[in-house]
Amino acid sequence: MPDRKHELDDDTVSSVSAMEALKISATPPILEIISADEVWRFPGPDDDFEPHFECMEVIVRMDTGDHFLVQVHERISSQDILNLDLSLLDLTSVAMEDIPHAFASFLANQLGIEIESTKSITVSKSDVCPTFSSSLTAAPAGMIKYCYLKYAQLAAYEPGNTIIKERVLAEANVCEVLMKNPHPNIMKYWGCYVVDGRIEALCLAKYTMTLAERVDTGVPLDTERCLTGIRDGIQHLHSLGLVHNDINSRNIMMDPADNPVIIDFDSCTREGEKMVKGWTLGWCIKDSMTGERENDFYGLIKLEEYLAAPESCMCCRE
Incomplete structure (x- = not known):
């Protein structure tokens, strides 16, 4: 009698083929x-x-x-x-x-x-996408396609390490405070982009260009007005007990009316708290480890130096 141990019937072969086909998308991902x-x-x-x-x-x-x-x-x-x-x-x-x-x-x-x-x-989503909770705001579905979607920053990702999703959740909580206390020189936050119960991204307003890109255009900029707007935004943050900790030329966007808008709050902490993410080299007080107002004012001074002579400002060079 033949050994049928390794033989598969037609139905089994069809099932295996279907499973293999599922692994290979008919339309490859972009x-x-x-x-x-x-x-x-x-x-x-x-x-x-x-x-x-x-x-x-x-x-x-x-x-x-x-x-x-x-x-x-x-x-x-x-x-x-x-x-x-x-x-x-x-x-x-x-x-x-x-x-x-x-x-x-x-x-x-x-x-x-x-x-x-x-x-x-x-990258495993369970490592980088925190669970959405009712204390947060889900972005209106109709706004998603018009928003800038800020996904988790994956630098130094390690499988099983939860630090990235902790940073996403911390930034979402800061954004919730800013949503309830808006300011024209602080970015607009619409809520969380939620997929299968997890925060896939933060939904933010889109802006024209960074301050660094604006300077690179060579078009004259009202630097005094720009610095005043950034200072106003910083002081608003401080009034809420928050410190940005990473004020630099790429964390300032320009809106269509040429107004500066502070973005990127993944380094933001409560005043006096330990920073969960590092600052940008050359833009913050060296070895600063906690959220202090001086960090933001130091960044503002560096911006003033940069706008006065962008071609010679070493801290802005990559």
Whole structure:
């Protein structure tokens, strides 16, 4: 009698084929490179080494709402990564779980680096998207497509580490305070973009350009009016017991009327609280570890220096 132990009937074969087909989308997801940044390692108080480059970290978002990272352990241009033509990447017949590696191979081939110098990491939503609670505001469904969606900042992501979603939740709570206490020089927050009970992104108003981009246009700017608006926004924050902790030329947006608007509250804390996220090098008091008003006023002084002579302001150079 033949051994039928390894034989499959037609129904079983059909089921297995269907399961395999589900892994490969009929329409491959659209990829978007969100950022490409250098990651540096800095010594702690007890460490005996100099700050050094660790890797380039590339964050990619799929139109499914999923993200992944690719670390490149070679120092290459961020702009070269951001300028990659993703239309050349063929994901037809590539299983969803293999897309991060396929992207890493594409990146290595396009930039002429060894694939062995890359590492792809799939991001789990449970690590980076906090659970939505009734104490927060869900953005009106009709506003989502008109908003700037701020997704979790995934730099230094580690599977199983919850620090990123804690930062998202902390920023959402700050935004709720600002929603109840609006100011013309503080960004407009519409609420949370909620998917399957988790905060996928924060829904913010869209603005024209950053202050740095505005300066780069070469079009004359009323710097006194600009600085007054930023100062007013800072003082409003302080009146609420909040400290921004990361005032710099890229965290100031300009609205269509050329008014400055303070954005990016993931470094914001209550006055005197320990900072949960670092500040931007050159824009904050060195070694500052707690939210103090002096941090914001120091950033304001640096902005004044920058606007007076942007071409010679070292703190603004990447």
